[in-house]
Amino acid sequence: MPFAIGLLSVLAIACALSSLVTQGQAYNWYVSKYGERTAAVIIALHADDAYHSGWFLALTGFLCLNLIGCSLVRLPGLIRRFRRMGDPDAMGEPTATEEGINKPESVFETLRMPSPTARKNGEGREELYSAKNRIGLWGAWICHIGILMLILGFALGQWTGKQETVYGVPGQTKLLGDTGLAVTIRDFTVSLREDDTVEQYTADITVTEQDTGRSEDAWISVNNPAKRFGWTFYQNSTGYASRVRVLKDGKDLQEEILCVGESLAVADKPDLIIHFQAFYPDYVMADSGPATRSGQMNHPAWLYLVAYQGQVLGMNALMEGEELTIDEYTVLFDQPRNYTLISAKRDLFTPLALAGGLVTMLGLMLALYVRPASLKAVKDGEAWTVYGRCEKGGVLFAEALRDAADAERKGKPEGKGEQGT
Amino acid sequence: MIQTENVLFTIVMVGYFAAMILYFVFAATRKETLWKAAFGIQAGCLILHTAALVIRGIGAGRLPMTNQYEFATCFAWALCLVSLIFIHKYRFPALGIGAAPVIFLIIGYAAMQSREVRELMPALRSNWLAFHVSTAIISYGAFGVSFAVGIMFLLREKLKEGSYWDQHIPSLQKLDQIGYRSVSLGLLFLTFTILTGAIWAERAWGSYWSWDPKETWSLVTWIIYMVYLHLRLRRGWKGKAAAMFAVIGFICVIFTYIGVNTFLPGVHSYA
Numbered sequence: 001m002p003f004a005i006g007l008l009s010v011l012a013i014a015c016a017l018s019s020l021v022t023q024g025q026a027y028n029w030y031v032s033k034y035g036e037r038t039a040a041v042i043i044a045l046h047a048d049d050a051y052h053s054g055w056f057l058a059l060t061g062f063l064c065l066n067l068i069g070c071s072l073v074r075l076p077g078l079i080r081r082f083r084r085m086g087d088p089d090a091m092g093e094p095t096a097t098e099e100g101i102n103k104p105e106s107v108f109e110t111l112r113m114p115s116p117t118a119r120k121n122g123e124g125r126e127e128l129y130s131a132k133n134r135i136g137l138w139g140a141w142i143c144h145i146g147i148l149m150l151i152l153g154f155a156l157g158q159w160t161g162k163q164e165t166v167y168g169v170p171g172q173t174k175l176l177g178d179t180g181l182a183v184t185i186r187d188f189t190v191s192l193r194e195d196d197t198v199e200q201y202t203a204d205i206t207v208t209e210q211d212t213g214r215s216e217d218a219w220i221s222v223n224n225p226a227k228r229f230g231w232t233f234y235q236n237s238t239g240y241a242s243r244v245r246v247l248k249d250g251k252d253l254q255e256e257i258l259c260v261g262e263s264l265a266v267a268d269k270p271d272l273i274i275h276f277q278a279f280y281p282d283y284v285m286a287d288s289g290p291a292t293r294s295g296q297m298n299h300p301a302w303l304y305l306v307a308y309q310g311q312v313l314g315m316n317a318l319m320e321g322e323e324l325t326i327d328e329y330t331v332l333f334d335q336p337r338n339y340t341l342i343s344a345k346r347d348l349f350t351p352l353a354l355a356g357g358l359v360t361m362l363g364l365m366l367a368l369y370v371r372p373a374s375l376k377a378v379k380d381g382e383a384w385t386v387y388g389r390c391e392k393g394g395v396l397f398a399e400a401l402r403d404a405a406d407a408e409r410k411g412k413p414e415g416k417g418e419q420g421t
Numbered sequence: 422m423i424q425t426e427n428v429l430f431t432i433v434m435v436g437y438f439a440a441m442i443l444y445f446v447f448a449a450t451r452k453e454t455l456w457k458a459a460f461g462i463q464a465g466c467l468i469l470h471t472a473a474l475v476i477r478g479i480g481a482g483r484l485p486m487t488n489q490y491e492f493a494t495c496f497a498w499a500l501c502l503v504s505l506i507f508i509h510k511y512r513f514p515a516l517g518i519g520a521a522p523v524i525f526l527i528i529g530y531a532a533m534q535s536r537e538v539r540e541l542m543p544a545l546r547s548n549w550l551a552f553h554v555s556t557a558i559i560s561y562g563a564f565g566v567s568f569a570v571g572i573m574f575l576l577r578e579k580l581k582e583g584s585y586w587d588q589h590i591p592s593l594q595k596l597d598q599i600g601y602r603s604v605s606l607g608l609l610f611l612t613f614t615i616l617t618g619a620i621w622a623e624r625a626w627g628s629y630w631s632w633d634p635k636e637t638w639s640l641v642t643w644i645i646y647m648v649y650l651h652l653r654l655r656r657g658w659k660g661k662a663a664a665m666f667a668v669i670g671f672i673c674v675i676f677t678y679i680g681v682n683t684f685l686p687g688v689h690s691y692a
């Protein structure tokens with residue numbers, strides 16, 4: 001156990017320190033934030049991705065080995081202790097003893113013990129015995145098993161789980177990575193409240209399995225994912241998209257839907273790139289740069305960037321109806337709308353982790369709240385002596401036993417204070 | 422609605438302050454009536470505080486536990502509730518001397534936050550979130566009490582046996598047990614909090630654990646209290662060491678609650 005305590009402490013300190021370092025950035029980012037020296041240390045210690053680093057996995061691995069070892073080693077003893085609690089002869093050292101009791105049954109009753117069984121003990125004296133909450137002995141053991149399941153479920157999920165994302169606007173169909181599934185976005189709505197804040201994002205999608213051609217519809221919104229073909233689909237986030245048309249000498253050349261951050265290459269001049277930089281539904285020029293006053297499409301503006309052979313030619317904002325001209329080409333942005341970003345996840349081990357969490361919880365409840373206790377009364381001449389033993393909370397149990405005994409001596413069956421639960 | 426809530430909040434804050442002063446004067450003068458008055462004031466304030474929270478909840482149309490102000494006022498409420506229960510159950514009036522200042526500090530922190538009722542962003546509209554936050558409040562309240570018990574333990578140790586305080590502060594052994602019970606309550610609810618939080622994150626984002634700083638710190642707090650439980654099973658670690666652990670644990674709780682939002686970046690920072 002000292003090793004376990006040490007391990008847990010080291011894990012706590014490692015987590016605490018790692019939380020101080022922003023995770024998952026590139027070396028240069030750390031250099032600009034902390035300077036070259038510290039950045040080098042961060043990278044050397046893998047503190048940039050601490051929770052997936054070798055040393056963190058090793059610590060967790062040791063914890064698991066320790067837990068497995070401890071659970072195995074303690075199992076026989078635990079079963080023995082559990083059995084023994086039913087046996088009056090095997091009752092251990094009493095936590096408290098009260099003498100001079102006339103009606104021991106009332107002490108059993110006050111302490112809410114099960115009704116005792118009577119017998120003659122080895123010395124031929126009358127004896128009463130009962131035990132309760134024996135199941136509580138299993139609490140710590142169950143808790144340890146729960147933690148193991150939790151860690152195992154999480155680790156397997158990290159190794160085998162897959163996550164993919166797709167984004168698009170209504171009408172588009174996109175492949176979900178290389179999963180063999182395609183997602184058609186049939187509709188996407190952003191419902192706003194009166195004060196312009198977002199109430200909910202809802203996407204209406206169809207998922208198609210390409211091999212079989214089977215398809216299923218799903219309706220997903222934030223906090224309401226849907227499971228199809230073994231994948232769980234989440235409405236993850238949203239952004240703006242727009243129709244972009246390119247005309248050459250006044251004639252239609254191409255038309256695409258671009259989401260903010262995407263680019264198109266002009267069809268007959270692929271070195272000419274139009275990049276859709278940002279969109280402002282209710283454009284204003286603020287001190288800090290372009291901004292939007294609200295989420296309403298009151299005064300839409302498109303921010304674009306044009307590049308030719310990797311050289312930026314220009315960047316500017318277009319208002320509704322304005323167009324961009326580059327030599328013989330004209331570029332028009334219109335029909336702004338929301339796109340949806342949908343993420344899909346497949347992790348067969350989430351249920352194991354969940355079960356681990358629930359088992360841990362159950363174990364904790366048993367360990368902390370189901371306190372095993374046994375009570376034995378032995379006739380000593382005229383009066384009885386009562387021996388009580390509680391596996392947890394000795395003083396409070398002793399106090400409860402004393403109160404119960406006092407009450408009995410005074411002839412009142414009910415005791416005050418802590419019940420020996 | 423807002424008006425009534427504000428008035429109630431002010432009364433409650435003044436009440437908690439008055440109770441704290443009464444407990445202090447009780448500690449200095451040992452007048453029995455003082456702690457009874459303080460206990461009574463706290464009980465009265467708790468009822469008004471509950472009313473203020475209910476009113477806010479009705480006004481907002483949801484559980485009033487989603488921003489810094491709401492969480493802080495609920496935290497103070499839970500701490501008051503749990504401390505009154507412990508005072509009553511273990512016949513331990515002096516616990517108020519340790520708990521009342523913490524209650525007042527937390528409600529004072531709440532008073533400094535914006536009280537505006539804001540609509541919730543979609544990710545926050547979840548029943549799991551409601552479970553997550555309400556269990557967190559009980560857990561924090563219980564840890565607050567274990568902190569106060571820990572402080573009382575350390576104080577009691579300094580007092581001579583047979584002094585006046587023997588009647589009002591339980592024996593060291595019993596204090597240790599009470600501390601253990603309050604940590605148990607807090608830990609059980611913290612486990613619930615982490616579990617429901619993970620379920621919520623899984624439904625909202627598709628990832629039940631992502632090492633966000635707030636998550637990480639709740640895990641750190643959880644491990645610290647687990648270490649506390651294991652240490653107690655070893656000889657020589659009950660009593661003073663356990664009391665000190667309870668005090669340090671609560672400092673971690675406070676850091677998880679306030680420090681993480683202030684100093685570290687993460688998804689929880691909008692809360």
Ligand code: HEM
Pocket residue numbers: 001004007062063064066067070137139140141143144147360363364367368647650651653654
């Ligand atoms: C390597 C890791 C660990 C080892 C070797 C270990 C060992 C032990 C041992 C020997 C006991 C006493 C059991 C008894 O009285 O029957 C115990 C109790 C306990 N352990 Fe662990 N433990 C470890 C990690 C954990 C973790 C991560 C948790 C978190 C859930 C945990 C939760 C508990 C609880 C709740 C108890 C009961 C405490 C009490 O009754 O006050 N243990 N542990």
